Amino acid sequence: MDAILEFAWLLFRIVLFTLLPLILLVAYYTYAERKVIGAMQSRIGPNRVGPLGLFQPFADVIKLLLKEIILPKEANRYLFLIAPILAIAPAFGVWAVVPVGDGLVWADLNAGVLYILALSSMGVYGIILAGWASNSKYALLGAMRAAAQMVSYEIALGFSLLGVMILAGSLNLQAIVNAQSGGMLDWYWLPLLPMFLIFFISALAETNRAPFDMAEGESEIVAGFHVDYAGASFAVFFLAEYANMILMSALTAIFFFGGWLSPFEGWAFLGDSWLRDSSIFWFLAKLIFFMFNFLWIRATFPRYRYDQVMRLGWKIFIPIAMVWMLVAALFVFNGIVVRGA
Amino acid sequence: MKKIVRYFKSLLMIELFQGLSVTIKHMFKPKVTVFYPEEKIPKSNRFRGIPALRRYPNGEERCIACKLCEAACPALAITIDSEMRDDGTRRTTLYEIDLFKCVFCGFCEESCPVDSIVLTDFADYHMEDPKESVLDKQQLLALGDRFEESISKNRQQDAAYR
Numbered sequence: 001m002d003a004i005l006e007f008a009w010l011l012f013r014i015v016l017f018t019l020l021p022l023i024l025l026v027a028y029y030t031y032a033e034r035k036v037i038g039a040m041q042s043r044i045g046p047n048r049v050g051p052l053g054l055f056q057p058f059a060d061v062i063k064l065l066l067k068e069i070i071l072p073k074e075a076n077r078y079l080f081l082i083a084p085i086l087a088i089a090p091a092f093g094v095w096a097v098v099p100v101g102d103g104l105v106w107a108d109l110n111a112g113v114l115y116i117l118a119l120s121s122m123g124v125y126g127i128i129l130a131g132w133a134s135n136s137k138y139a140l141l142g143a144m145r146a147a148a149q150m151v152s153y154e155i156a157l158g159f160s161l162l163g164v165m166i167l168a169g170s171l172n173l174q175a176i177v178n179a180q181s182g183g184m185l186d187w188y189w190l191p192l193l194p195m196f197l198i199f200f201i202s203a204l205a206e207t208n209r210a211p212f213d214m215a216e217g218e219s220e221i222v223a224g225f226h227v228d229y230a231g232a233s234f235a236v237f238f239l240a241e242y243a244n245m246i247l248m249s250a251l252t253a254i255f256f257f258g259g260w261l262s263p264f265e266g267w268a269f270l271g272d273s274w275l276r277d278s279s280i281f282w283f284l285a286k287l288i289f290f291m292f293n294f295l296w297i298r299a300t301f302p303r304y305r306y307d308q309v310m311r312l313g314w315k316i317f318i319p320i321a322m323v324w325m326l327v328a329a330l331f332v333f334n335g336i337v338v339r340g341a
Numbered sequence: 342m343k344k345i346v347r348y349f350k351s352l353l354m355i356e357l358f359q360g361l362s363v364t365i366k367h368m369f370k371p372k373v374t375v376f377y378p379e380e381k382i383p384k385s386n387r388f389r390g391i392p393a394l395r396r397y398p399n400g401e402e403r404c405i406a407c408k409l410c411e412a413a414c415p416a417l418a419i420t421i422d423s424e425m426r427d428d429g430t431r432r433t434t435l436y437e438i439d440l441f442k443c444v445f446c447g448f449c450e451e452s453c454p455v456d457s458i459v460l461t462d463f464a465d466y467h468m469e470d471p472k473e474s475v476l477d478k479q480q481l482l483a484l485g486d487r488f489e490e491s492i493s494k495n496r497q498q499d500a501a502y503r
Contacts (some may be wrong), residue, residue, distance in 0.1 A: 040364040044374045197354075300364045301357070 018312035026242040027057035033295050040299040042182045052116055067130035067310045079133035084236035087126025091243035092118040098250050099174050101260045101280040112173040115328035124150045127225050134228040134319050142224025146208050146215030152313040153205040155165035160199040163328040169339045177259035189256040194324045195296050196256040203248035207292055214308055237311045249290035257286050386495035389445045390464035392438050393484035395457055405416060406433040410449035410458050418442035420434035436478040461488040
């Protein structure tokens with residue numbers, strides 16, 4: 001009985017402190033996306049529902065949940081319904097090892113990076129199954145594109161993380177963040193600048209976001225793998241995409257921008273200001289900055305051609321990441337960057 | 342040499358950052374959106390919107406059923422029937438305009454000898470049933486009464502050019 005109660009209490013805390021804020025963040029991320037992209041295109045964006053359109057996400061959610069879930073006649077109904085769940089589960093599951101502050105993490109795995117890589121590659125299954133189960137050529141083509149792209153960019157993503165592992169000497173995310181302490185010049189973005197760019201651009205490709213949104217390619221294949229989804233099942237895919245974007249922003253902040261560490265840690269002239277204290281505030285600030293970058297990039301760049309995406313991933317990112325891995329190793333070897341400190 | 346410059350340009354993503362700077366600049370520029378139902382942009386005094394029938398200031402309808410507008414209408418949108426009224430004047434008993442046929446060319450207004458049929462500057466109307474597209478005489482007169490102010494103002498402003 002006690003064990004059950006304890007489990008329920010844990011579940012309650014997980015929902016309250018991670019799941020609920022995450023879903024709210026996704027809701028307002030969609031709002032922010034429309035506002036930011038609108039502003040960048042000299043428009044206003046949603047402004048009708050509530051003050052400044054702030055209730056727009058709720059209107060959208062209610063609309064999506066009230067709509068019918070359409071099961072195509074030719075679709076494989078079990079896979080069709082499992083696919084969105086498979087897409088969203090990894091996006092939420094990874095948060096188990098993501099530290100949002102010093103010690104603020106659900107599972108302090110010593111192989112956290114491996115867990116992240118393993119779970120994030122699970123996301124491909126949701127997309128492939130969605131495309132396959134829909135039994136539609138557009139969905140299948142979209143799923144093939146998305147899967148090929150995600151698999152290719154995962155390699156570049158993994159290679160760029162190797163640099164972080166070499167410098168930090170650990171796979172534990174808390175240890176990686178702590179290894180970056182000492183102010184913003186000690187963060188890994190500086191010694192691993194190409195790795196950071198590769199990681200972030202690969203993250204764009206991993207989440208199938210513009211300019212790598214071939215999987216959606218509305219001008220070519222309607223909407224891609226989720227073309228046959230409607231109502232709540234579509235909402236889950238939508239949620240998964242944005243949750244993945246938030247996750248990738250968080251990971252960028254942790255691996256290359258010192259997670260919850262303050263950028264002004266070593267700046268003694270600031271005195272005892274709260275700005276010098278490492279706190280969850282800094283993590284959120286970095287998170288929001290990278291989330292904004294996703295939108296900024298979407299508002300700026302046109303969609304890549306498919307062969308160019310593959311070329312960028314295989315012929316540019318992977319070689320650069322491999323070379324810079326050696327450079328990172330040399331940094332450690334020569335003591336330019338002290339390993340794990 | 343050109344190739345090398347190009348190579349480094351693409352490697353350092355210079356052009357991409359230029360693009361990003363353009364979008365971020367636009368983000369902070371003031372927006373010029375007109376909040377449509379609340380705000381409207383000014384219309385020309387020659388704007389041709391929904392048709393209406395006018396009255397004289399004493400309340401008498403202007404239309405004398407000469408049927409020139411019916412003849413001038415290129416879309417055959419106007420249907421007129423007339424009869425002698427008790428005071429011996431010729432008046433319309435039927436005056437209908439089908440808004441689905443009407444092309445808002447304004448020829449009816451040009452042909453009217455008594456400035457009865459006019460096109461108002463009111464364009465954002467709607468109907469909930471396709472049958473409502475046919476405006477009868479009473480509706481047209483009501484429209485005329487409703488927009489008389491703007492109709493006469495626009496005619497006055499344009500009078501020098503006619």
